[in-house]
Amino acid sequence: MVHKKVGTLAVVAALLLSTSAIAQDKRVVTWNADYDPIPLAAAEAMIADFEAANPEIDIQLTNFDHEAYKNAIRNFLTADAPDLANWYAANRMRPFVEAGLFADISDVWAANGLNESLASSVPSSTIDGKQYAIPYTYYQWGIYYNRDAYAAAGVELPGAEGVTWDQFLANCEKFKAASIDCVTTGSSALWPVAGIFDYLSLRTNGYQFHSDLAAGKISWTSPEARAVFENFGKLQPFVTENHAAIDWQDAAAIFVQDKAAHYVMGNFAVGVFKEGGMTNDNLGFMVFPEITPGVARAEEAPTDTIHLTSGAKNPEDAKAFLAYMASAEAQSKWNTAVGQLPTNKNATVPADDPFLTAGFQALSTATGGIAQFWDRDADAEYAKAGMEGFQRFLVQPEALEEILAQLEATRTRLFPQ
Amino acid sequence: MAQATGISAAPSARRWNQRTLAPWLFMAPGLFMFTVYVLWPIIQSVTLSFYDWNGLYNQNGEFTGTFVGIRNYAELMTxxxxxxxxxxxxxxxxxxxxxxxxxxxxxxxxxxxxxxxxxxxxxxxxxxxxxxxxxxxxxxxxxxxxxxxxxxxxxxxxxxxxxxxxxxxxxxxxxxxxxxxxxxxxxxxxxxxxxxxxxxxxxxxxxxxxxxxxxxxxxxxxxxxxxxxxxxxxxxxxxxxxxxxxxxxxxxxxxxxxxxxxxxxxxEMALGEFGFRxxxxxxxxxxxxxxxxxxxxxxxxxxxxxxxxx
Structure with missing residues (x-):
């Protein structure tokens, strides 16, 4: 038996030797990611740059299907951890941090002055005072509008500062009269309605309230929460009917075909709108209108992150790569290629993309704060219960009391007082 | 098999072998499969239903769940x-x-x-x-x-x-x-x-x-x-x-x-994006x-x- 074991060991050792021989004695850093084709190409370009600067390091990226990754990460972090793994900031990374699967990289933050250069992302990368993530990209949410629909309904286009809430609702009346959906969405996957709710909540009561609501600190039956739903109720009649049965891409089709005027979405949707035939001439972007006067404007900008795993075999070189990903130079390059915004404040944004510059402008002047998005700010189970409540309210506004009671019951169960 | 082992034994022992052992031998592969793929998962599911666990093992491969008794079932009721x-x-x-x-x-x-x-x-x-x-x-x-x-x-x-x-x-x-x-x-x-x-x-x-x-x-x-x-x-x-x-x-x-x-x-609850309970x-x-x-x-x-x- 002993001999047999020695034999297998020898074979394994030989295999390991042969693979490292193929890698030409470079120090390997493994990285698991879930990129679509365009981000993948951008990431590969970044790896090439990094390897050119550090010839002794070999970054090996394994790309997963986006949806499959969500399950795969739970297995590979324990079974066969890579050095680096893609994931999301804020509450979405909490289970992995609490299970000790993501490593503390506060030293990378401190050594590279990231608390300064990534200032806007410090809260979403921090759990219990330690940093566990390198945020390298985010994108703004807001209202995309269709100028052709405005023309068809004879509504005046919003100015650079957007419109007021009352003006927005008044416009919705006009769109309705012209049989155009004022706001479209496709909520079969639930999350698109959370975007609308988040903005209503941020604009009605401000960032702190919204953050506390997502953290389960505020009662759903409180007057403040009711005020959010009251504004939601004002918008409800103008939202595309049957949104519960369609995907967000189906709703994008409605928007592109001039059958809807506004779409509350993230900047990633611009690509879909343009594939549908829209151009910078008839597609516009504005921030969500102010509702309660004087509330500091907060925006939504979900952040994507890279993490060092606790099972990393080569943490030193992995940290070097993380520092590179946090740098202004790397972020400018990656985000320009992908069409998103860099989190590093010293990075540059392509000036010829009106949506990126508008988004950069909106986020850098958001004095209220930057929210991550409902399903990242709130605990997973709480997020799901909330989104079902929001969707139900949009379908059955008359069931408000029941919805609030159910959400409140979920809250008291998940966050015992 | 029964014959091979029973050749030198007394006739009664041989009959015992044939009557008692043979059916089990024939059923063994099926029973093995049934135990591994049906019975064992059932036992595991029932055991798991008394725990609160998010599906993660920690870095050392240890189970991270906590025993909660019948609380999961109590929650189902409401x-x-x-x-x-x-x-x-x-x-x-x-x-x-x-x-x-x-x-x-x-x-x-x-x-x-x-x-x-x-x-x-x-x-x-x-x-x-x-x-x-x-x-x-x-x-x-x-x-x-x-x-x-x-x-x-x-x-x-x-x-x-x-x-x-x-x-x-x-x-x-x-x-x-x-x-x-x-x-x-x-x-x-x-x-x-x-x-x-x-x-x-x-x-x-x-x-x-x-x-x-x-x-x-x-x-x-x-x-x-x-x-x-x-x-x-x-x-x-x-x-x-x-x-x-x-x-x-x-x-x-x-x-x-x-x-x-x-x-x-x-x-949804066990494997969905917002589940992992x-x-x-x-x-x-x-x-x-x-x-x-x-x-x-x-x-x-x-x-x-x-x-x-x-």
């Missing part, structure tokens, strides 16, 4: 989503049984000798051949708001289109209708083979005695179809209880969870298992009775 799922499962069960009369009707209708009947039979059987995922997609498009055929039909008739999958009160019935389509084909094929075995002399005798129409069907044909009916009931009941793929493809349980069934709710999912699985056991024991009891009566 969970409105669980109640919805249970009701929906009931609707599935009740309406899925419509596949029996419908399948029988089509089988009798097709049980004739006309040129090209084989082609008609295969066309009717077609829905069962295509994958449930495809059935789900076809029906999702059929119901789709704005461009689906069903939506356009209702719009033409009533002036206002009905988007079944967006309506919390209708969505489950829309999905059941999609599920019935292949299920009827399945039941039909069971009855068609059953009809082949109906004794022609009995039909002849009944006809001489003046039976026809409903009486012929009820008193002469149906009793002879009992084995086919039995199998059809089993596959339909089990098919209704394990309905998952159509719900997953057509609505993901939505809108706001109105079309969930127990198996989908279990998946393994213990709670396991508790739902145990409840579904208990419901299935009621039917399965009934079927086994009936089969056992039939065999001992013979």
């Amino acid at each position: 969970d409105p989503a669980f109640e919805t799922s249970l009701w929906n499962n009931f609707y599935w069960l009740a309406l899925y049984l419509l596949a029996l009369p419908a399948g029988l009707f089509i089988a009798i209708f097709l049980n004739q000798t006309v040129t090209g009947i084989r082609l008609y039979k295969s066309l009717f059987f077609f829905p069962f051949v295509i994958s449930q995922v495809v059935v789900g997609l076809i029906f999702a498009w059929f119901y789709a708001p704005n461009f689906g055929l069903f939506y356009l039909l209702t719009e033409a008739i009533t002036g206002k289109g009905t988007a079944i999958l967006a309506d919390p009160d209708l969505v489950t019935f829309g999905i059941i209708a999609a599920g019935l389509w292949p299920q009827i084909a399945y039941v039909m094929i069971l009855y068609l083979t059953g009809l082949n075995n109906v004794a022609p002399d009995q039909i002849e005798a009944a006809r001489l005695d003046g039976a026809k129409g409903w009486r012929m069907l009820w008193y002469v044909v149906l009793p002879q179809l009992r084995p086919a009916t039995f199998i059809a009931v089993i596959v339909t009941v089990i098919g209704a209880l394990r309905s998952f793929d159509l719900v997953s493809i057509m609505t993901n349980g939505g809108p706001f969870g109105s079309s969930r069934v127990l198996s989908y709710y279990m998946f 393994m213990g709670y999912g396991a508790a739902i699985a145990v409840v579904l298992f208990a419901i299935m056991m009621i039917f399965i024991s009934g079927f086994i009891w009936k089969m056992w009775r039939d065999e001992t009566e013979r």
Whole structure:
């Protein structure tokens, strides 16, 4: 038996030797990611740059299907951890941090002055005072509008500062009269309605309230929460009917075909709108209108992150790569290629993309704060219960009391007082 | 094996071997599979249902769950989503049984000798051949708001289109209708083979005695179809209880969870994007298992009775 074991060991050792021989004695850093084709190409370009600067390091990226990754990460972090793994900031990374699967990289933050250069992302990368993530990209949410629909309904286009809430609702009346959906969405996957709710909540009561609501600190039956739903109720009649049965891409089709005027979405949707035939001439972007006067404007900008795993075999070189990903130079390059915004404040944004510059402008002047998005700010189970409540309210506004009671019951169960 | 080991032993020991050992040896592979793939998972699920666990092991490979006793089950009792799922499962069960009369009707209708009947039979059987995922997609498009055929039909008739999958009160019935389509084909094929075995002399005798129409069907044909009916009931009941793929493809349980069934709710809670409550999912699985056991024991009891009566 002993001999047999020695034999297998020898074979394994030989295999390991042969693979490292193929890698030409470079120090390997493994990285698991879930990129679509365009981000993948951008990431590969970044790896090439990094390897050119550090010839002794070999970054090996394994790309997963986006949806499959969500399950795969739970297995590979324990079974066969890579050095680096893609994931999301804020509450979405909490289970992995609490299970000790993501490593503390506060030293990378401190050594590279990231608390300064990534200032806007410090809260979403921090759990219990330690940093566990390198945020390298985010994108703004807001209202995309269709100028052709405005023309068809004879509504005046919003100015650079957007419109007021009352003006927005008044416009919705006009769109309705012209049989155009004022706001479209496709909520079969639930999350698109959370975007609308988040903005209503941020604009009605401000960032702190919204953050506390997502953290389960505020009662759903409180007057403040009711005020959010009251504004939601004002918008409800103008939202595309049957949104519960369609995907967000189906709703994008409605928007592109001039059958809807506004779409509350993230900047990633611009690509879909343009594939549908829209151009910078008839597609516009504005921030969500102010509702309660004087509330500091907060925006939504979900952040994507890279993490060092606790099972990393080569943490030193992995940290070097993380520092590179946090740098202004790397972020400018990656985000320009992908069409998103860099989190590093010293990075540059392509000036010829009106949506990126508008988004950069909106986020850098958001004095209220930057929210991550409902399903990242709130605990997973709480997020799901909330989104079902929001969707139900949009379908059955008359069931408000029941919805609030159910959400409140979920809250008291998940966050015992 | 029994012979080889028993050659030198006394005759009685050899008989003991043959009578006692041999059956176990023959059953061993099956028992092994059954233990590993059926019994062990059941025990594991039941155990897991008493824990609160997010599905993660820590870095050292240690289980991170905590024992919570029957708290998962207590939560199920007050969970409105669980109640919805249970009701929906009931609707599935009740309406899925419509596949029996419908399948029988089509089988009798097709049980004739006309040129090209084989082609008609295969066309009717077609829905069962295509994958449930495809059935789900076809029906999702059929119901789709704005461009689906069903939506356009209702719009033409009533002036206002009905988007079944967006309506919390209708969505489950829309999905059941999609599920019935292949299920009827399945039941039909069971009855068609059953009809082949109906004794022609009995039909002849009944006809001489003046039976026809409903009486012929009820008193002469149906009793002879009992084995086919039995199998059809089993596959339909089990098919209704394990309905998952159509719900997953057509609505993901939505809108706001109105079309969930127990198996989908279990998946959502245990493996869905916002779930990873393994213990709670396991508790739902145990409840579904208990419901299935009621039917399965009934079927086994009936089969056992039939065999001992013979």
